[in-house]
Amino acid sequence: MIKFLDLQSQYQGIKDQINEIVLEILEKGAFVGGEYVERFEREFAQELGIKYALGVGNGTDAIELALKALDLPLGSEVILPVNTFFGSLEGIVNAGLKPVFVDCGEDYCIDVKKIESKITHRTSAIMPVHLYGRVCEMEPILKLSRQYGLKVIEDCAQSYGAEIEVFGEKKYAGNIGDVGCFSFYPGKNLGAYGDGGAITTSCDEVFERARSLANHGRGKSKYEHLRIGRNSRLDGIQAGILSVKLGHIKRWNEIRRENARLYHRYLEGLDEFLVLPVLDQWERSVWHLYVVRLKQRNKRKAFMEFLHTHGVECGIHYPVPLSQEEEFRAKQWSEDIVSLPMGEHLGEEEISRVADLIKQFIRQDLMR
Known part of the structure; x- marks a missing residue:
């Protein structure tokens, strides 16, 4: 590990x-x-x-x-x-x-x-x-x-x-x-x-x-x-x-792949709240970003603020599609997506902590 x-x-x-x-x-x-x-x-x-x-x-x-x-x-x-x-x-x-x-x-x-x-x-x-x-x-x-x-x-x-x-x-x-x-x-x-x-x-x-x-x-x-x-x-x-x-990038990319698998393991069972990214099938992603979608877009601002309050950086990639002329799926999803922390500097302890905070947010939200 x-x-x-x-x-x-x-x-x-x-x-x-x-x-x-x-x-x-x-x-x-x-x-x-x-x-x-x-x-x-x-x-x-x-x-x-x-x-x-x-x-x-x-x-x-x-x-x-x-x-x-x-x-x-x-x-x-x-x-x-x-x-x-x-x-x-x-x-x-x-x-x-x-x-x-x-x-x-x-x-x-x-x-x-x-x-x-x-x-x-x-x-x-x-x-x-x-x-x-x-x-x-x-x-x-x-x-x-x-x-x-x-x-x-x-x-x-x-x-x-x-x-x-x-x-x-x-x-x-x-x-x-x-x-x-x-x-x-x-x-x-x-x-x-x-x-x-x-x-x-x-x-x-x-x-x-x-x-x-x-x-x-x-x-x-x-x-x-x-x-x-x-x-x-x-x-x-x-x-x-x-x-x-x-000379080190192959190892770093493998760490990112492992981190993506860890996210999937720790976030399993949250289907009513999150849509996780597709894991590798016919290709091997290097996981520059780990992007999830919130099924309740009206919760995104509070979700991101909660993570930021607890010292977890997250972002939106990308908040505005390049074209607004058509009703693109990307336009709809741009209001739902959040990029969670990802990088070779992270290990299982950090991934587990992010997942625990997400679960904590969901529990608090359900109690409201």
Whole structure:
């Protein structure tokens, strides 16, 4: 069984590794590009089993640059889920493309059954978002992309290390579609000490265009510019930190999986009050978030205040769907959902305490 105190002792060793590599980078002055960025990109690609990884400034930039690197027709449509962070939409719009929204399913990811009805002659791509650490159901999406000649962009901001079987082959998020887009925001499973992101692909042309776009449209020489690009580069210090963390992320993700199982065990039998997230069936989530739904939405404010009063952080991901134009299921659920504490820093003692507080709230509510 995972023990919280055991993790604390491990973190000190990791902190020492990070301090050492940061000092090394500072002494070498390897701040932009160079060996530490190249090493991280190489290691990141190897871990995912993909040809290329390109470090960029952040996850939103990764989406915009990846879409531009795919050379999609300006103004064409990109299908995405309505239930996701604003950055998913932002990257599409900033790339000169038009977002088209699809509702979410029971797993909160894009409802694959509703994608085809949104495809038109203007559609150029589908962008599934692997939300909360769970991989979308990718086989139907890939079949549609082949049928209609569409590109597939994976938004992997919350899902580094998540696994799925696709057409009988084990795949990682970011190595399924044409490109993958990652965020290394500090709160992510694989987080930097600031902003950072990455683009993954196995296509030589897409990689070269993305690399150029992220570095002022530069060609092979310093002052050769092939296109209008931007400045979106992963810096050396963040790359060094991420390389250290990359060596520990598999264990951390396993701890998150164990914590999800513990939540399910301790919250079992509360069906009249809570809807628990779907546990792994055909994929292995990395549980960036553990999101429950309250069956009585009018109790959510009191529920969250109760947890906060007892020192338990919780949040809402996301309180407002990206589109209010249709009666999306995501719109209804946005009033019901609560994200409970989740992370590799938690153990059974912490999970048990959160569950006990939830049960205490329910008992008090029933007595009113």
